[in-house]
Amino acid sequence: MKIYNEPREIALERVENGDVTACVVGAGTIGLxxxxxxxxxxxxxxxxxxxxxxxxxxxGGQVVFEYHEELKRALEREKISxxxxxxxxxxxxxxxxxxxxxxxxxxxxxxxxxxxxxxNIGRNISAGSMVIFxxxxxxxxxxxxxxxxxxxxxxxxxxxxxxxxxxxxxxPGLPKEIHPEIRYSEGDSFHEQHRFDQIGRVVxxxxxxxxxxxxxxxxxxxxxxxxxVSSIEAAEATKLLENIFRDVNIALVNELAKVFSEFNLDTFxxxxxxxxxxxxxxxxxxxxxxGGECIPVDTHYLIKQAEDxxxxxxxxxxxxxxxxxxxxxxxxxxxxxxxKKGRGIQGSNINILGAAYKKNINDTRLSPAFxxxxxxxxxxxxVKICDPLVHESRLNGHESVSLPDIFDRADAIxxxxxxxxxxxxxxxxxxxxRTKIIIDGRNFFVRDALEKNGFTYRCxxxx
Amino acid sequence: MKIYNEPREIALERVENGDVTACVVGAGTIGLxxxxxxxxxxxxxxxxxxxxxxxxxxxGGQVVFEYHEELKRALEREKISxxxxxxxxxxxxxxxxxxxxxxxxxxxxxxxxxxxxxxNIGRNISAGSMVIFxxxxxxxxxxxxxxxxxxxxxxxxxxxxxxxxxxxxxxPGLPKEIHPEIRYSEGDSFHEQHRFDQIGRVVxxxxxxxxxxxxxxxxxxxxxxxxxVSSIEAAEATKLLENIFRDVNIALVNELAKVFSEFNLDTFxxxxxxxxxxxxxxxxxxxxxxGGECIPVDTHYLIKQAEDxxxxxxxxxxxxxxxxxxxxxxxxxxxxxxxKKGRGIQGSNINILGAAYKKNINDTRLSPAFxxxxxxxxxxxxVKICDPLVHESRLNGHESVSLPDIFDRADAIxxxxxxxxxxxxxxxxxxxxRTKIIIDGRNFFVRDALEKNGFTYRCxxxx
Numbered sequence: 001m002k003i004y005n006e007p008r009e010i011a012l013e014r015v016e017n018g019d020v021t022a023c024v025v026g027a028g029t030i031g032l033x034x035x036x037x038x039x040x041x042x043x044x045x046x047x048x049x050x051x052x053x054x055x056x057x058x059x060g061g062q063v064v065f066e067y068h069e070e071l072k073r074a075l076e077r078e079k080i081s082x083x084x085x086x087x088x089x090x091x092x093x094x095x096x097x098x099x100x101x102x103x104x105x106x107x108x109x110x111x112x113x114x115x116x117x118x119x120n121i122g123r124n125i126s127a128g129s130m131v132i133f134x135x136x137x138x139x140x141x142x143x144x145x146x147x148x149x150x151x152x153x154x155x156x157x158x159x160x161x162x163x164x165x166x167x168x169x170x171x172p173g174l175p176k177e178i179h180p181e182i183r184y185s186e187g188d189s190f191h192e193q194h195r196f197d198q199i200g201r202v203v204x205x206x207x208x209x210x211x212x213x214x215x216x217x218x219x220x221x222x223x224x225x226x227x228x229v230s231s232i233e234a235a236e237a238t239k240l241l242e243n244i245f246r247d248v249n250i251a252l253v254n255e256l257a258k259v260f261s262e263f264n265l266d267t268f269x270x271x272x273x274x275x276x277x278x279x280x281x282x283x284x285x286x287x288x289x290x291g292g293e294c295i296p297v298d299t300h301y302l303i304k305q306a307e308d309x310x311x312x313x314x315x316x317x318x319x320x321x322x323x324x325x326x327x328x329x330x331x332x333x334x335x336x337x338x339x340k341k342g343r344g345i346q347g348s349n350i351n352i353l354g355a356a357y358k359k360n361i362n363d364t365r366l367s368p369a370f371x372x373x374x375x376x377x378x379x380x381x382x383v384k385i386c387d388p389l390v391h392e393s394r395l396n397g398h399e400s401v402s403l404p405d406i407f408d409r410a411d412a413i414x415x416x417x418x419x420x421x422x423x424x425x426x427x428x429x430x431x432x433x434r435t436k437i438i439i440d441g442r443n444f445f446v447r448d449a450l451e452k453n454g455f456t457y458r459c460x461x462x463x
Numbered sequence: 464m465k466i467y468n469e470p471r472e473i474a475l476e477r478v479e480n481g482d483v484t485a486c487v488v489g490a491g492t493i494g495l496x497x498x499x500x501x502x503x504x505x506x507x508x509x510x511x512x513x514x515x516x517x518x519x520x521x522x523g524g525q526v527v528f529e530y531h532e533e534l535k536r537a538l539e540r541e542k543i544s545x546x547x548x549x550x551x552x553x554x555x556x557x558x559x560x561x562x563x564x565x566x567x568x569x570x571x572x573x574x575x576x577x578x579x580x581x582x583n584i585g586r587n588i589s590a591g592s593m594v595i596f597x598x599x600x601x602x603x604x605x606x607x608x609x610x611x612x613x614x615x616x617x618x619x620x621x622x623x624x625x626x627x628x629x630x631x632x633x634x635p636g637l638p639k640e641i642h643p644e645i646r647y648s649e650g651d652s653f654h655e656q657h658r659f660d661q662i663g664r665v666v667x668x669x670x671x672x673x674x675x676x677x678x679x680x681x682x683x684x685x686x687x688x689x690x691x692v693s694s695i696e697a698a699e700a701t702k703l704l705e706n707i708f709r710d711v712n713i714a715l716v717n718e719l720a721k722v723f724s725e726f727n728l729d730t731f732x733x734x735x736x737x738x739x740x741x742x743x744x745x746x747x748x749x750x751x752x753x754g755g756e757c758i759p760v761d762t763h764y765l766i767k768q769a770e771d772x773x774x775x776x777x778x779x780x781x782x783x784x785x786x787x788x789x790x791x792x793x794x795x796x797x798x799x800x801x802x803k804k805g806r807g808i809q810g811s812n813i814n815i816l817g818a819a820y821k822k823n824i825n826d827t828r829l830s831p832a833f834x835x836x837x838x839x840x841x842x843x844x845x846v847k848i849c850d851p852l853v854h855e856s857r858l859n860g861h862e863s864v865s866l867p868d869i870f871d872r873a874d875a876i877x878x879x880x881x882x883x884x885x886x887x888x889x890x891x892x893x894x895x896x897r898t899k900i901i902i903d904g905r906n907f908f909v910r911d912a913l914e915k916n917g918f919t920y921r922c923x924x925x926x
Contacts, residue, residue, distance in 0.1 A: 139726050169740060194742055202736045227739040229732060237728050238736040241719065242744055245712075245737070248778070252711050255778045256704065259769045263602050265700050269692060273665045273701040274708070276690040277632060279657055281705055282745040306722045315711075315718045315785050318777040 002128025003093040003213065004162040015216040018042025023092035025117055027058055027082055029065075029363060030134060030168045031098030033196045036067045037221040039074035046092060047082035058082035064362070066173040067196065089124035094217060097121075097133045097145075098168065103297055108304040109138040111145075118145040122152025130162035132214055136239050136294060138301040142232045146206065163206040164214035165232040167239030169199045172361050179389065181421035182360045200224035204235030243298040244316060249284040250295070251319035254326055257286035257461035267461035268443050286461040288330040288416055288441025289368020290323040291357025296366055326460065327371040330441050331379075333458045334412055337437045340456070343411060346380035349434065351401055351410045354417020355387035355394070359442075362389045368441075369416035370396045388421050412437035418444045427453040465591025466556040466676065467625040478679040481505025486555035488580055490521055490545055492528075492826060493597060493631045494561030496659045499530045500684040502537035510545035511552060521545035527825070529636040530659070552587035557680060560584075560596045560608075561631065566760055571767040572601040574608075581608040585615025593625035595677055599702050599757060601764040605695045609669065626669040627677035628695040630702030632662045635824050642852065644884040645823045663687035667698030706761040707779060712747040713758070714782035717789055720749035720924035730924035731906050749924040751793040751879055751904025752831020753786040754820025759829055789923065790834040793904050794842075796921040797875055800900045803919070806874060809843035812897065814864055814873045817880020818850035818857070822905075825852045831904075832879035833859045851884050875900035881907045890916040 003011050003020055014020055020043055024035040027047035039045040049055050057063045059082050061072040074080040089095055097117055104110045114135065121131060131149065133142050142165045146157050157163050171194050176182055201218050203226055205211025211228055218226045229235050257267045267286055275283050290296050299316050306313045335345055357367040364370070364387075373383045373396075384401035392400045403421070406413060407430040415422065415438070427450060430436060438450055440459035450457045466474050466483055477483055483506055487498040490510035502508040512518050520526045522545050524535040537543040552558055562580055567573045577598065584594060594612065596605050605628045609620050620626050634657050639645055664681050666689055668674025674691055681689045692698050720730045730749055738746050753759050762779050769776045798808055820830040827833070827850075836846045836859075847864035855863045866884070869876060870893040878885065878901070890913060893899060901913055903922035913920045 199741060200739045202739060224741065225739060227736055229736050233726060234728055234732055234736065237723055237733045241733055241737045242740055245715065245744055248711065248715050251778050252708065255776060259765060259774050259776065260700055262772050262774060263696060265697055269697055270700045270704055273690055273692050273697065274704045276663045276665060276688060277705055278662060278687065281708055302722060309725050311722050311725060313718060313722065314781040315714050315778065318781040322778050
């Protein structure tokens with residue numbers, strides 16, 4: 001008998017012992033850590049992924065990610081395997097959905113990937129299974145996909161199978177063994193304290209049984225509290241709130257950065273000072289743009305849904321506009337600095353440090369670095385990108401430059417990502433630059449050190 | 464010799480011993496606690512206030528505020544006195560400025576009060592004194608007032624007198640001895656942990672001597688860290704950031720409250736769930752409006768300044784609009800509830816619980832309760848306000864109703880302030896109401912308990 005149809009006591013005992021088969025649909029940034037932790041808690045885990053390359057890498061233990069040692073252990077114990085064949089869902093009692101949920105061209109959530117998954121699950125699910133969604137979605141999406149599964153399978157949610165929603169909260173990292181240049185300088189202890197299994201989760205269920213089972217499953221792999229809410233929609237809204245909160249607060253400091261720099265103020269000094277307030281403040285920092293598949297995307301889900309209902313979302317709209325304006329603002333800092341040297345962007349050699357959307361990771365999705373690169377290219381600059389953590393093939397077609405060659409005949413360097421590895425740059429060796437300009441998009445470099453080496457230094461958030 | 468002209472060692476020693484004369488200009492919510500703490504650290508403190516009533520109350524030890532016992536002690540020791548005569552500034556070595564800074568009609572900071580103060584100080588200051596500003600201001604205001612003092616006095620800042628800016632961070636409260644009905648139900652430990660002297664401060668100085676002296680002064684009365692910044696303007700911006708942060712985050716949950724309630728979601732449940740994220744989230748709560756002389760005001764300072772410089776502030780504008788829309792939204796909840804009962808606002812008896820802008824205080828400045836009351840009155844309702852903490856004369860001309868009479872022939876009750884004292888309301892005794900409607904603007908009441916008593920219950924942020 002499959003887990004959802006087992007008597008409660010037996011079901012919970014089997015979950016506790018990891019005596020359950022699972023399939024993780026979408027073995028990417030979110031799915032693979034989940035699959036790995038499940039496998040190491042004794043669950044028998046099949047990963048389903050469309051990409052044969054990814055599947056090969058997983059089965060070979062060659063994925064470069066934070067828990068690659070844990071994955072190897074699970075592979076050795078034969079508790080995990082990957083496949084491009086959706087039929088691996090058939091034997092699964094727990095089906096986890098961890099696929100990406102990008103935007104459509106009109107900035108609504110693209111539900112097509114999830115509907116494809118729903119169809120696949122509908123064709124392969126058998127009675128007694130349970131489907132748990134982790135992908136960030138617009139409110140009500142899980143119910144739509146559930147309906148699709150019911151329609152295709154002929155099974156009924158709440159009777160034949162269970163459904164729960166547990167939004168991912170993973171803060172990705174890269175393994176220091178493989179990337180010794182990552183020092184997690186300030187964030188070391190932060191990252192150690194917020195590993196995959198130390199971040200509490202929120203779960204909503206289609207029915208009580210689904211909720212109890214999902215809570216039990218996550219309790220086996222997560223050491224922190226599993227918080228239950230009254231509905232799947234409440235859990236969906238929770239994830240949106242968390243990400244929209246970040247989007248709006250980053251937008252606020254970005255807007256303030258523009259204002260404060262006109263007052264010759266250092267926005268970072270002001271934020272540090274405000275941090276001394278013991279309540280009612282949480283620091284966020286301005287920068288050259290917000291990337292990744294969460295923050296810049298999730299706000300749009302809700303904006304679009306509210307728009308469809310005729311509800312105004314002026315604050316969220318403003319947040320998106322402000323954050324989307326930061327690459328342009330960064331380019332304008334460069335333009336002004338070049339102008340002072342009697343140059344323009346047209347024909348200049350601009351090297352960009354960092355392609356990843358966040359420090360010390362290799363994920364480049366919706367990275368502002370690419371927006372900046374494209375803008376400069378469209379203005380006639382020769383643009384190259386340097387990111388030692390990112391494979392050349394993932395630079396969105398932009399030319400790459402190695403870190404040792406970063407100064408070579410460049411007119412300006414823009415830091416777009418604050419990878420620790422860039423701390424090793426020796427600016428005293430920048431003699432080969434044509435014009436010595438640094439545009440710092442992440443408050444990364446020290447002005448004095450650069451000015452000593454003859455650089456013009458401009459930083460988003462500083463005057 | 465006065466403190467600013469003393470040799471450094473002697474000046475710091477005198478400050479440490481409280482062997483300094485001080486004048487606090489503006490003995491209100493912010494000035495009086497400051498004066499009281501200074502006096503109890505042995506400083507000889509004169510309070511200057513325009514209001515003869517306030518001066519009489521202070522000298523008689525009759526002010527109802529959190530530190531009234533401490534004030535009495537200082538009065539007994541003759542370390543504090545109040546006067547309406549600005550000449551009390553003359554003997555002061557330290558002049559603290561704690562006057563309110565409201566908005567002009569076009570929503571810029573009204574600098575006239577501070578200019579008046581600057582003139583008064585200019586006429587009365589003598590060489591060797593130091594002026595410390597605590598009022599929240601637009602960036603650069605302190606420098607403008609300093610120039611006014613220089614112009615009138617003929618003294619030079621940095622030579623003859625010192626200037627510093629240390630924004631107030633006090634979270635006001637009322638004394639439980641006088642108001643036993645205040646239980647600080649959930650906030651008890653919060654309030655105890657954030658008393659006046661436990662909240663760290665930020666200080667900027669016109670010169671190093673001013674900065675060092677101001678830091679030393681606050682170190683005598685504040686147990687937490689005194690953080691120094693590089694300029695007075697950085698300290699001014701810090702206070703604006705802290706308050707704008709709150710304004711924007713409250714606006715976000717207010718905007719979300721409108722969206723989520725259309726999805727039949729409980730916004731408070733969603734916020735509680737998001738709180739389980741161990742990083743990158745800070746809860747704020749939706750409500751019927753944002754009042755007080757800080758949050759709704761300070762954002763406008765910076766909007767106006769940015770506007771004058773041609774910088775866009777779409778996010779801050781949106782925050783202000785959203786928060787300003789909440790009284791209207793609250794009224795719309797009432798309107799819909801009345802309509803379902805076949806009634807309208809015209810001719811209805813509406814009683815409002817709470818006039819203060821925040822729970823458990825008696826400050827009614829810019830309270831949303833008055834905005835709601837005025838809207839309803841303009842729509843033809845008979846409006847009464849009940850606030851046991853607020854004197855009748857401070858109800859902005861609205862009629863008052865006592866708590867025991869709150870149900871009497873009312874069609875609806877709107878809770879605008881979540882004073883603990885309203886927990887004592889017994890809804891089983893609401894038989895005299897004409898229509899049983901509760902509009903909860905602060906997520907204060909429990910739906911089930913009210914519905915059991917036949918009430919229609921609507922709450923901002925709930926469906």
